[in-house]
Amino acid sequence: MKRILGLLSLFFLLIFGVAGCQEKGAVTSxxxxxxxxxxxxxxxxxxxxxxxxxxxxxxxEQKTGYKLKIVAVGTGQALKMGEKGEADVLLTxxxxxxxxxxxxxxxxxxxxxxHNDFILVGPKNDPAGVKSAKDLNEALKRxxxxxxxxxxxxxxxxxxxxxxxxxxxxGLNPKGxxxxxxxxxGMGACLQLASEKQGYSLTDxxxxxAYKGKIxxxxxxxxxxxxxxxxxxxxxxxxxxxxxxxEGAKKFxxxxxxxxxxxxxxxFKKNLYGQSLFIPDAQK
Amino acid sequence: MExxxxxxxxxxxxxxTGDPELYQILxxxxxxxxxxxxxxxxxxxxxxxxLGGKKFWGQKIILGIFNALLGLPPxxxxxxxTMFLWRSGPLGNLNLLYTPKAMILAQxxxxxxxxIVFTAVAFSQISENFFRQVKALGANRxxxxxxxxxxxxxxxxxxxxxxxxxxxxxxxxxxMVGGNIxxxxxxxxxxxxxxxxxxxxxxxxxxSIILMLISFIVVGTLxxxxxxxx
Numbered sequence: 001m002k003r004i005l006g007l008l009s010l011f012f013l014l015i016f017g018v019a020g021c022q023e024k025g026a027v028t029s030x031x032x033x034x035x036x037x038x039x040x041x042x043x044x045x046x047x048x049x050x051x052x053x054x055x056x057x058x059x060x061e062q063k064t065g066y067k068l069k070i071v072a073v074g075t076g077q078a079l080k081m082g083e084k085g086e087a088d089v090l091l092t093x094x095x096x097x098x099x100x101x102x103x104x105x106x107x108x109x110x111x112x113x114x115h116n117d118f119i120l121v122g123p124k125n126d127p128a129g130v131k132s133a134k135d136l137n138e139a140l141k142r143x144x145x146x147x148x149x150x151x152x153x154x155x156x157x158x159x160x161x162x163x164x165x166x167x168x169x170x171g172l173n174p175k176g177x178x179x180x181x182x183x184x185x186g187m188g189a190c191l192q193l194a195s196e197k198q199g200y201s202l203t204d205x206x207x208x209x210a211y212k213g214k215i216x217x218x219x220x221x222x223x224x225x226x227x228x229x230x231x232x233x234x235x236x237x238x239x240x241x242x243x244x245x246x247e248g249a250k251k252f253x254x255x256x257x258x259x260x261x262x263x264x265x266x267x268f269k270k271n272l273y274g275q276s277l278f279i280p281d282a283q284k
Numbered sequence: 285m286e287x288x289x290x291x292x293x294x295x296x297x298x299x300x301t302g303d304p305e306l307y308q309i310l311x312x313x314x315x316x317x318x319x320x321x322x323x324x325x326x327x328x329x330x331x332x333x334x335l336g337g338k339k340f341w342g343q344k345i346i347l348g349i350f351n352a353l354l355g356l357p358p359x360x361x362x363x364x365x366t367m368f369l370w371r372s373g374p375l376g377n378l379n380l381l382y383t384p385k386a387m388i389l390a391q392x393x394x395x396x397x398x399x400i401v402f403t404a405v406a407f408s409q410i411s412e413n414f415f416r417q418v419k420a421l422g423a424n425r426x427x428x429x430x431x432x433x434x435x436x437x438x439x440x441x442x443x444x445x446x447x448x449x450x451x452x453x454x455x456x457x458x459x460m461v462g463g464n465i466x467x468x469x470x471x472x473x474x475x476x477x478x479x480x481x482x483x484x485x486x487x488x489x490x491x492s493i494i495l496m497l498i499s500f501i502v503v504g505t506l507x508x509x510x511x512x513x514x
Binding site for chain 1: 370371372376379381382448463464465466468478480481483485
């Protein structure tokens, strides 16, 4: 019996010891915090996967005393969270859907933060002849007509929305075609899949650069008008959702758009890739 | 293949250099999973003991339900908890979403059926004659309880080990209710997922080796106690 008690108390000690440390840490970091210190940012996975927000988060918290909770869920879900008032501030890349949210009054103060670009990647020998097409619409048409394998994100993310709109602009509807596969995975996994199956895919340049050495795909189309990828920040309307941390959200938007942070965004990982992952848009 | 080698080197480097980010993640992983396991044990052991030890009407149905819950997919737990914990949800005022507490809650829900079912099995294996025998030998109530616990201790530890295993290896619910927030709700399983998304396969494999090590150490310690017959 003594032994059991000893064992139990040891177990408790271990766990509450661990839990205790955690609590203490939490208290000290909250000393300078404002009244409502928690700001929930719903955003696309690309801003987190590139490591940009991990770098900006501690700077924002130190400067303002707020605590930023970054929830990287993909643009579709992030916008939904804004629409339901589950987040305070959004950073997404789906201009049309964002404008719709603004029009319906769910979000306010939408402002451009930065942009980069999408690229079309595919097998190195480019079987559909996408490279030589006269424009983007023609390029997609060649893929469509040659029935070349195309891997779509299929997850309603910002990139997925972009890809769908490109097909639409080209006047094509590939959905349901046997060569058109909707994967339902993140950008990295999608590139991996496209590489294994040697298919075409639409990706943001940042993820492609991160994966470049690990996959067997080449850039087959870039710099076409229509391939620019705009990121906007917007605040969830506090008049619709009183629980929203409007002050904190505003502070974060101001932080993102401040000259120092804009400069930092422009230089993020430039040395590593030899080119900017994001081009700042606020100072115009 | 090279990624596996890179991963092994990465895990050794992370452990040897005392990488602060790794220790922070480890700390949170253990904190969340051990707390969830402890809570599941506190709630689950008595329920399991009752279900396994006593015969009553409906016992089989209740046990059947818990048996079915053993296969409860973590994403389902994650989805439902998220709905409840949303600001607009019934528990929104608790402000639990995207905190370690929400992750503890999720892992608790996943570990609880394991603890209950394993405990019930342990108790159901005690024969009817056991009490008659110890009573005949003149044991008082406390001695009876002691002897009973001694008899089922292996099964109870197995229940706790199973619960812990389910809790620490879980990723779907943790990422949904925790949000995988840097330095706050990022545990080993969710960081592995993130590093794969980032294309850092070496780091992901390194973290997976560390996760397996932690799991082995905790389960090994429990098994060691089990063997020693505490």
